[in-house]
Amino acid sequence: MTIAISLPNPEKLIWWTDHLGALLPEHEVLAAADITRPKEVTYAVVWQPPAGLLSSYPNLRATISIGAGIDHVAADPDYPAAIPVVKTIGPDMTQRMCEYVALHVLRLHRHLPDLQDAQRRGAWHQIVTPTAPNRKVGVLGQGHLGRHAALTLRGLGFDVAGWSRSGAAPDGIDGYDGGALDAFLARNDIFVCLLPLTPDTRGILCADAFAKMPKGASIINAARGAHLVEDDLLAALETGQIAQATLDVFNTEPLPEAHAFWSHPNVLITPHVASLIDPVSGGEVIAANIRTLDAGEVPDALTHVGRGY
């Protein structure tokens, strides 16, 4: 009954191994590199595991993703598709994401980039913006984080729509289903991407989508870098089709030094900090999910790579 831990960052690897070892004394918790008997591994707790690692555990019962996404597990072509993946969504992650989305939607809604530009020029330039009920905001993705972000925006008064495969959305949020993407894109002034990364959503923020948005729309991407076609965004910023972009995630992280986003006046970069997992409360969620699995039950956050999210 061994739990294998795999994370790319060596310090975080040690931290998580010690932390889960303390939380789950009934299990042997080891860094993947220290495992000599792979047959004894029943659970793997991972972030961006190397390809082939998880298929090397013949008795693996479940993989636990240290985060809300499972794309980093599904990216392994050798991943044994029958083995479930459990997502980890701590209460802190939801809170942090809602804060991030509220801040950055309000920043664009109230034209703060223009006000800060005026300050740099020493110009007293009043800008009157509509009120939030007159501002349409679209949230791509209505999973746990997308729903909560949409409700936070609604609480601030915004006119909010959510887009998801099923079109299901909480009360007060205007739901658009998979087939209604064009109408959803035409509806909103500000877009927030909180989609899972799947073959269907990869590159969804592209020239074609930007062209279907109202001229001068803005985008916020707090999901995965691969949702966005970065060159298409640069072109759309050039024409003014997209006014502003707020990006927390990138195709390559850290964002390479030479990337055009760094110095673009209409791009705000945040270095993948929208929603960090708090390791203390996140560890408790993971330990509770492992105990649920041990008891032969199914954690709420259990899914499969074939579903994609």
Place this chain on the structure above:
Amino acid sequence: MTIAISLPNPEKLIWWTDHLGALLPEHEVLAAADITRPKEVTYAVVWQPPAGLLSSYPNLRATISIGAGIDHVAADPDYPAAIPVVKTIGPDMTQRMCEYVALHVLRLHRHLPDLQDAQRRGAWHQIVTPTAPNRKVGVLGQGHLGRHAALTLRGLGFDVAGWSRSGAAPDGIDGYDGGALDAFLARNDIFVCLLPLTPDTRGILCADAFAKMPKGASIINAARGAHLVEDDLLAALETGQIAQATLDVFNTEPLPEAHAFWSHPNVLITPHVASLIDPVSGGEVIAANIRTLDAGEVPDALTHVGRGY
């Protein structure tokens, strides 16, 4: 039964005179400069009226302030103190102020100034901030706008306290009364000033107050410029006692070109745009209050200059 209109901006004067004339056809509505029979003036609708104007109307029944503050009326030493003043708070003003407060508290809470500074340097620098429930925010002033702003912050998850003369605060907001100012100043990381401007609150944001705040506190002033001692703020920013200041109001507006705030790296200037009155809905509120007065009743927003707010 004449209504006199007085605003310093000539375009706004014409707009308000026409707008209220259309809304109140039973009254004669005239710009103050066009009034030849001051004895017939029963109401004055004003923003920053010239000293002596209102005392020149012997039959004035009430002054209507085009805004939430009455300090611009009380500033006239000749103002006949027995004549009530009616404040104007439109629903849009509350919405706009809540948006402004949410945006700027979140911006400081999430260290956006530091993240933007890192972007300018091309640095991928992750900053982990506490979650909102672990951030203490204090709202100075618990009038209509202060209460709503506090509740908006509470809705985002912040740990919010309100300071006011009586100490009354809505459910979920930690109320501090006038005598508990020192404890209130020591409690919070981020302060939002939404006080009325009175002799008691003039200069309240001064060196003495800053020294009682935790080191590295931040302030947001969306009330009146005279609440803040500007030189004391510059000194407190210099020592780091105050980390960041977000200022919407100033002793002199527009802020003079040579002012040190313009180029200060830790001062964000917004040009008195936190809460603009929407003239269409604001005009409707004013017309309704005048009809209430005509009916011999007392509008909720009626006060006196002696009270100060």
